Amino acid sequence: MTANPKGGRYRAWGLIVPTGVLYAVTFGIPMAMLLSASFARFEAGRTTPGFFLDNYTRIASDGVTLQVFWNTVTLSAQITAVGLVVAFPVAMLMRRAGPGMRLALMFVLVSPLLTSIIVRNVAWMLILGRSGLINTWLMDWGLISSPLALMYNRLGVIIAVVHVYLPFAVLPIYAALRAIDPARENAAASLGAPPWRVFVHITLPLAMPGVVAAFTLLFILSMGVYLTPVILGGNFVVTLPMMITDVARNQYNWPFASAMSVLLLASIVVVVALASALNRAFSPPRND
Amino acid sequence: MTERSGSPFGYAMLAIFGALVAAFLLLPLVILCIQSFTAESFLSFPPPSYGTRWYRHVAAAANWREAALSSLVIAAIVTPLSLVLGTLAALGLDRGPMRGRGVLYGILISPMILPHIVLGLGIFRIALDLHIDDSLLSIVPAHLTITVPFVVISVGASLQSFDTGLEKAAQSLGASPLRALWHITLPIIRPGLVGGGIFAFIMSFDEFIITYFLSVQTRTLPLEIFSTLRYQVSPAIAAVSALTIAFSAALTVALMMRGQVISAGRIVR
Structure with a gap:
């Protein structure tokens, strides 16, 4: 862009400045304020800035917050497990499908992404509710005599969250599968390995980076999800984001809400660290 | 054996599973749309x-x-602003030195992995201090923080396959850098702009939790659905939902027509 290539190259970074300013105001400064507020003291509706560990000792000792945190972790683990199990075969299918079928699958995966999340939750309420589609039909057919509890519990939340995040799991796995040279699988097959052995010893290990990426995305997104557990879980599934919202919006206890947010962020950092450790453990042997 | 490994039986099983997943993803929306046309209460x-x-x-x-x-x-204000900010940032990364590019890219897309609840809480706090909560002054920047990363990824991907030689050629023929950008670069990376723009629009249109924190009087569509949604789904909510599905379907078709589904897939990767 200029006669002086070296200086010009660094000058190009100036184009990033507007976004940098935006992030500083909406992201950097608020996160710093959040971290500092988590060490403030909140008594009788008044916040005292300073370095107190009150909020963190409350998290550790009130018996509720840690329970809610643990619920959030196990719920996210369940969502992630279901998501991976459903996503992997779909990614396999996309790899083996012809171009037309692959485009159709891509359409099916991307179109829900472009559909409002709350609208998708409403759709599941109509299907899973007490007088929803499934219960109505099962009762009409005489298979059950009273409605099954399909929502306002974990089951409903898992179904609806997997519905929202499935594309985020399929696409990284598909990307990893597509990068596998079929010659490697063919070599194993031509040496007499049955298809399941080819899959277990060649395909799956080579696809692991994609699986780890999908795991990370699903877990992180599930830890932070608010809307779907509120709608499909009623008040029966309480997660950390729900508690943070309640404490901040209804109790105005900003310091405690901040400390819980720090806990949420810390758990995400742990998941990311775990994922990079997994990636190293599973990193496939070099191609040549 | 030139075929990819795996038996036809295995492929049939995968295809059946794929059909079930497609039904899982699409049928709830189809059923919702059918129900919205009820004449009953x-x-x-x-x-x-x-x-x-x-x-x-x-x-x-x-x-x-x-x-x-x-x-x-809100979406109509956020989308062009995200395109400008995201495209500038993507260009800056692409034209800047290799050194530090990875770190900068990571920072630029980092709001994506931050839970929106935490982002919302932080922005809510600073908006209260500045007395701009419940205003476009806080809602628009908040939405931009979510949408700009999608544009950076989408436009960045387009720029990677762009031959900067074309721009240099235009400049050697006397075009100013800005003219070259406008007449050569932007038309060529248009698929990335369209994909990023559509995603930005949808993300803003659908954003819930941050707006929920910031708004007192302002009611966006997701907020209105949420507050109307009690233990029963009313037919009115079904009709509104079906309308937004029709809108999204139109956008998806627009993406498909431009062969953009693949790059939309790249966005979420």
């Missing part, structure tokens, strides 16, 4: 009688019209 499937009763109801209801309008206004 309660939702059931299949509806005993059909009509556009609830669409007429929604079109006449002030709360839904206002909510749809404010969602559209």
